[in-house]
Amino acid sequence: xxxxxxxxxxxxxxxSTQMGELRAVRGVDVDVAPGEILGVVGESGSGKxxxxxxxxxxxxxxxxxxxxxxxxxxxxxxxxxxxIRSVRGRSLAMVFQDPLSALNPVxxxxxxxxxxxxxxxxxxxxxxxxxxxxxxEIVGIPQPNDRARQYPHxxxxxxxxxxxxxxxIANNPKVLIADEPTTALDVTVQAQILEVIQRVQQTFGTAxxxxxxxxxxxxxxxxxxxxxxxxxxxxxxxxxxxxxxxSHPYTRxxxxxxxxxxxxxxxxIAGFPPNMLAPPSGCGFAPRCExxxxxxxxxxxxxxxxxxxxxxxxxxxxxRIGGRS
Amino acid sequence: xxxxxxxxxxxxxxxxxxxxxRANTGIRKTQRIVxxxxxxxxxxxxGQTLGLVGESGSGKxxxxxxxxxxxxxxxxxxxxxxEDLTKMSFEELRHVRRQMQIVFQDPFASLDxxxxxxSSIAEPLVVQGVGGNHQxxxxxxxxxxxLSTDHAKRFPHxxxxxxxxxxxxxxxxxxxxxxxxxxxxxxxLDVSIQAGVVNLFGDLQKRLGMSYVFIAHDLSVVRHIAxxxxxxxxxxxxxxxxxxxxxxxxSHPYTKxxxxxVPLPDPKIxxxxxxxxxxxxxxxxVNPPTGCRFRTRCWKATELCAVEEPQLVVRxxxxxxxxxxxx
Ligand SMILES: Nc1ncnc2c1ncn2[C@@H]1O[C@H](COP(=O)(O)OP(=O)(O)O)[C@@H](O)[C@H]1O
Ligand SMILES: Nc1ncnc2c1ncn2[C@@H]1O[C@H](COP(=O)(O)OP(=O)(O)O)[C@@H](O)[C@H]1O
Ligand code: SF4
Ligand SMILES: [Mg+2]
Ligand SMILES: [Mg+2]
Numbered sequence: 001x002x003x004x005x006x007x008x009x010x011x012x013x014x015x016s017t018q019m020g021e022l023r024a025v026r027g028v029d030v031d032v033a034p035g036e037i038l039g040v041v042g043e044s045g046s047g048k049x050x051x052x053x054x055x056x057x058x059x060x061x062x063x064x065x066x067x068x069x070x071x072x073x074x075x076x077x078x079x080x081x082x083x084i085r086s087v088r089g090r091s092l093a094m095v096f097q098d099p100l101s102a103l104n105p106v107x108x109x110x111x112x113x114x115x116x117x118x119x120x121x122x123x124x125x126x127x128x129x130x131x132x133x134x135x136x137e138i139v140g141i142p143q144p145n146d147r148a149r150q151y152p153h154x155x156x157x158x159x160x161x162x163x164x165x166x167x168x169i170a171n172n173p174k175v176l177i178a179d180e181p182t183t184a185l186d187v188t189v190q191a192q193i194l195e196v197i198q199r200v201q202q203t204f205g206t207a208x209x210x211x212x213x214x215x216x217x218x219x220x221x222x223x224x225x226x227x228x229x230x231x232x233x234x235x236x237x238x239x240x241x242x243x244x245x246x247s248h249p250y251t252r253x254x255x256x257x258x259x260x261x262x263x264x265x266x267x268x269i270a271g272f273p274p275n276m277l278a279p280p281s282g283c284g285f286a287p288r289c290e291x292x293x294x295x296x297x298x299x300x301x302x303x304x305x306x307x308x309x310x311x312x313x314x315x316x317x318x319x320r321i322g323g324r325s
Numbered sequence: 326x327x328x329x330x331x332x333x334x335x336x337x338x339x340x341x342x343x344x345x346x347r348a349n350t351g352i353r354k355t356q357r358i359v360x361x362x363x364x365x366x367x368x369x370x371x372g373q374t375l376g377l378v379g380e381s382g383s384g385k386x387x388x389x390x391x392x393x394x395x396x397x398x399x400x401x402x403x404x405x406x407x408e409d410l411t412k413m414s415f416e417e418l419r420h421v422r423r424q425m426q427i428v429f430q431d432p433f434a435s436l437d438x439x440x441x442x443x444s445s446i447a448e449p450l451v452v453q454g455v456g457g458n459h460q461x462x463x464x465x466x467x468x469x470x471x472l473s474t475d476h477a478k479r480f481p482h483x484x485x486x487x488x489x490x491x492x493x494x495x496x497x498x499x500x501x502x503x504x505x506x507x508x509x510x511x512x513x514l515d516v517s518i519q520a521g522v523v524n525l526f527g528d529l530q531k532r533l534g535m536s537y538v539f540i541a542h543d544l545s546v547v548r549h550i551a552x553x554x555x556x557x558x559x560x561x562x563x564x565x566x567x568x569x570x571x572x573x574x575x576s577h578p579y580t581k582x583x584x585x586x587v588p589l590p591d592p593k594i595x596x597x598x599x600x601x602x603x604x605x606x607x608x609x610x611v612n613p614p615t616g617c618r619f620r621t622r623c624w625k626a627t628e629l630c631a632v633e634e635p636q637l638v639v640r641x642x643x644x645x646x647x648x649x650x651x652x
Contacts, residue, residue: 043515156606186380186542188603191586195602213515216588220595239592257520258590259549266549268521272485 004070005207006032006055006092006175011067011077013047013054020277024050026231026284027067029303032175035205037198039222039239041212041254043273046228048211052177056094057084072174090120093168097180099160102167103152109163110136110148116170135166138203139196158189162196169200176200179211194221215258219243227251230274230284232300237309247311249319250285283312291315331370334536335392335504340365340401342387346611357611361387363560364401367553369504372530374537376551376568378544378583380607383557385540389506392538393425394418405504423453426497430509431489436481442492443467443477449499466495469532471525487518494525498533506538511546523550544587548572556580559610559618562637566644576646579619617648625650 008030015022025047032038040048053059055069057076069076071092076084096102104112113132117123123131129148136144139162152160161181168176178197182190198221201208210222218225218239225242227235227250235248246252253269271288274280280287282297289296295314303310306317313319342362362384369375377385391398394410403410405421413421429435436445446466447459464474470491476484484492490510497505507526511519523546530537541547547554548568555565556579564577575581582601589595603622608614617635620626629649637645 043517158606186607187544187586187588188380188582189606190588191600191602192604194588214588215516215590216595219590219592220588243590243592254517255590257517259520259523259545261548263549265524265527266520268519268524269517270521272487272518 003033004031005034005072006030006209007068007070008051008055009068009070011051011054011069012065013050013059014064015062016064017062017277022276023279024063024231024276025054026279026300027302028228028231028233030209030226030233032207032209034174034207035201036223037201037208037210037221039210039212039218039225040228041215041218041225042228042234043230044213045273045276047231048228049179051228052094052179052209052211056088056092056177058088058094086120089116089173090171091174092177093171093173093175094177094179095161095164095168095181097183099157099164100152102164103160105152108149108151109155113148113163113167113170116167120171131170132166135170136163138169138199139163139166140192140199141166158185158192161185161193165193165196165200169204169206172204173206175207175209177209177211180213181210182217183212183214190217197221215243215254227254230279231276232284232312233303233310234285234312235309236303237307241308245307245309245320247306247309247316247319248285248313249289249291249315253288283314291319331373333368334371334406335369335538336366336402336404337368337388337392338366338402338404340388340391340403341399342384342391342396343399359610360560360613361610362391362398363613365557365560365562367555367562367565369536369538370552371503371536372534373552374530374539374550376547376554377538377540377557378542378547378554379557380583381542382559382607382610384560384610385557386508388557389427389508389538389540392504392506393422393427395427423500424503425506426500426502426504427506427508428490428493428497428510430513436492436496438481440480441477442479442481442484445481446477446492446496446499449496453500455500462499463495466498469498469529470495471521485518486514487522490514490522491525494522494529498529501533502535504536504538506540508540509542510539512541512543519546526550544572544584556583559607559613561618561647563619563648564644564646565637566642570642570644574642574644574652576640576642576644576651577619577648578623578625578650578652580646581652582622619648 011025011028013025028051042048054065110132114128117128133144133148141147141162182193200206222239224238226233229250235251256267269288283301286292286296301312301314303312340362341364344359344361346357390396392403443463446463450459463477467474467476472491511522539550551568554568554571555562558579564580575584582603585601605622608621614621616632617630620630635647635649637647639645
C-alpha cells in the first residue's frame with residue numbers, strides 16, 4: 001500500500017541485556033491508511049509496545065533498531081534527532097496506559113497543552129490558551145475553562161486520560177498511537193475514552209493505532225487488525241474478516257479461548273510464549289500450535305496474501321477446511 | 326448447575342468497613358472516613374461460586390479480606406458454618422482459617438523467591454502443624470493443579486504467569502479449605518492462558534466441592550464461572566441473584582450500564598448494539614451521594630433517589646436489586 005500515512009517495513013528491535021540479546025521485534029510491517037483505526041492485538045511480550053516506541057524514537061540506548069518507518073513518506077529511522085523531535089508530538093503522537101507518565105504534576109494542565117502547542121507551532125500564548133480550552137472541550141471535559149487551570153491530581157483517571165489525548169492531538173497529528181489507553185480504566189470509563197478516540201478520528205481524520213490485548217476493544221473500534229506474536233505480525237486484515245474467518249491458529253486460539261455464553265469449558269492455548277532471548281527459528285507459535293508440522297519449524301514464515309487477509313501460517317490453506325472457528 | 330437447595334456455607338450480614346484517612350490539609354488536621362463497604366449481606370452455598378463484580382474501589386477486595394478476617398470489619402457478621410467469625414478469639418480463628426483461603430492476582434508476590442515451590446506449597450501444612458508426609462501431599466497438589474511433580478524442586482522465577490497462578494492455587498488447597506476467596510485471580514494473565522486457569526477452578530470445585538467467592542472486574546469470566554453474582558457500587562451491593570437472571574435481565578441501571586459497556590469480541594454486535602454511556606466517574610467513597618449512591622451517574626434519577634436510599638427488593642426475574650425505578 002503506497003497510500004499509507006504510516007508505513008513500517010522490516011522493523012527489528014534487539015535489546016542488549018545482561019542475559020543476552022533480546023529480540024523483541026523481529027521483522028514487522030505495518031500500514032496505516034489516513035483516517036483509519038488499526039488495532040494491534042497480541043500476547044503480552046509480543047512486541048506491540050516496542051514496535052511503536054521504536055517508531056516514536058522513544059526506546060532506550062540499549063535498543064538496536066533496524067528497518068524503515070515512514071511517516072507521510074518521511075523516513076524516521078536513522079533520521080537526525082532534531083528531525084525526529086519535530087515529528088514526534090506534531091505529526092506522530094502517542095498516549096499510554098498511565099496518563100500520569102505523560103503529565104507534569106506541578107504544572108496546570110492548560111499550561112502543559114499550551115507548551116505542547118508552542119513547542120511545535122508559532123502561536124501566541126493568548127491563542128494557544130484558547131486552543132487548549134477548545135481541545136479540553138473536544139475530549140469531553142466539562143467546564144474546560146476552569147479545568148484548564150487545575151493540576152493533574154485534581155482529575156480522575158478517566159479525565160486524566162482525556163487530558164493526555166487533548167495534548168496528543170494539540171498539533172493535529174496525522175497518526176495517533178494509543179498504547180493500551182483504557183487498560184487501567186473501568187469498563188464504563190473505557191467506553192467513554194474509546195468514544196473520544198473515535199471522535200478524534202472522525203472529526204480530524206486522524207489515523208489511529210490502537211494497541212490492546214482486548215479483542216472486544218478491537219471489535220468495537222478497529223477498521224483493520226494486526227495480530228502479533230513473538231515479535232512478528234502473524235496475521236492482518238479487515239476487522240470483520242479477522243473475527244469471521246481468522247487464518248492463523250494463534251488468532252483462532254485467541255478467539256476461542258474467550259468465555260462465551262453457554263460454553264461449559266473454555267479452550268486455552270497450551271503452553272506459553274517463547275523466550276525472546278532464544279526465539280524459535282521457525283514459526284514463533286509452532287511450540288504451542290496443534291497444527292504444527294516439521295516445515296513450520298524449518299524457517300521463519302513471512303506474511304502471504306490469503307483471501308482478504310495476510311497470514312504467516314504456512315498451513316492456512318490446509319486449515320481453511322476447518323472453516324470458521 | 327445451580328442447586329438452590331444447597332446448604333449455606335458462608336453468610337455475610339450487614340458488613341461495614343470504614344477506613345480512617347488522616348490528611349494534613351494546611352493548618353487543619355482533618356479526619357475523613359472512607360466507607361469501603363457499607364452494609365453488605367450475601368450468602369455463599371456449599372460447592373457454589375459467588376461472583377463479585379464492580380468497578381475498582383467499589384469494595385470487592387475489602388469484602389473478601391473481611392470474610393477471611395484479614396481485616397477487622399467495623400460492624401456486621403461473618404457467619405461461617407454457623408459461627409460468627411467476628412466474635413472469635415485469635416486461637417479459635419486460627420482453626421477456622423484452615424478452612425478458608427485466599428488467592429490473589431499474583432500469588433508469587435507473596436512467595437519466597439529463595440524457597441522451592443514445593444516448600445512454599447507445604448508451608449501452610451508446616452504452619453498449621455499438620456502431620457504426615459508433606460512430600461506426597463505436595464506431589465498430589467501439583468498433580469491436582471496440572472503441574473508435574475518435578476516442579477516441586479524448582480524456584481518461583483522458573484515459572485510462567487499461568488504456572489505461577491497454579492502454584493498459588495496448590496498452596497491454597499494444601500489445607501483442604503471449604504472456601505476460597507479468589508481476588509482477581511486471572512486478571513494478570515493473557516486470555517489464552519487465563520482460559521486454562523478458569524477451567525482449573527471449575528474442575529477443582531467439581532472434584533473437591535469447595536465454595537468460591539470469585540472477585541473480578543471481567544464480567545464475561547464471572548458469567549462463565551459463577552452461580553450467583555453480586556454487583557457492587559461504592560461499597561454497596563446494588564444487585565444480587567442467580568447469574569442468568571442478572572446477566573439476562575439486569576434490573577439495576579448500573580448493572581445494565583456495566584453490561585452494555587463491556588466490549589464483546591464480535592464486530593457486528595459491537596457496531597450495532599445500543600450502548601448506555603455513563604457520564605463521569607465513580608464519586609469518592611469519602612463523601613458518597615445521599616440516597617442512591619448511583620444517582621449522580623444515573624439517567625433515571627429523580628428527586629426521590631436523592632432523598633431515599635433504595636433497598637434490595639426481589640424482582641420478578643428472581644434477583645434482588647436496589648433501585649426506585651428498576652428496569
Ligand atoms: N527496555 C527494554 N529492555 C529489554 N527488554 C525489553 C525492554 N522493553 C521491552 N522489552 C522486552 O521486549 C519484549 C516485547 O515487549 P513489549 O513490546 O513491551 O510487549 P507487549 O506486546 O506486551 O507490548 C518483551 O520480551 C519485553 O520483556
Ligand atoms: N487500607 C485502606 N486504607 C484506606 N482506604 C482503603 C484501604 N483499603 C481500601 N481502601 C479504600 O476502600 C475502597 C474500596 O477498596 P477495595 O475494597 O480495594 O475496592 P475494589 O477491590 O473493589 O477495587 C476504595 O475507595 C479504597 O481506596
Ligand atoms: S434509585 Fe434512582 S438513581 Fe438509583 S439507580 Fe434507581 S433510578 Fe437510578
Ligand atoms: Mg505493551
Ligand atoms: Mg480489588
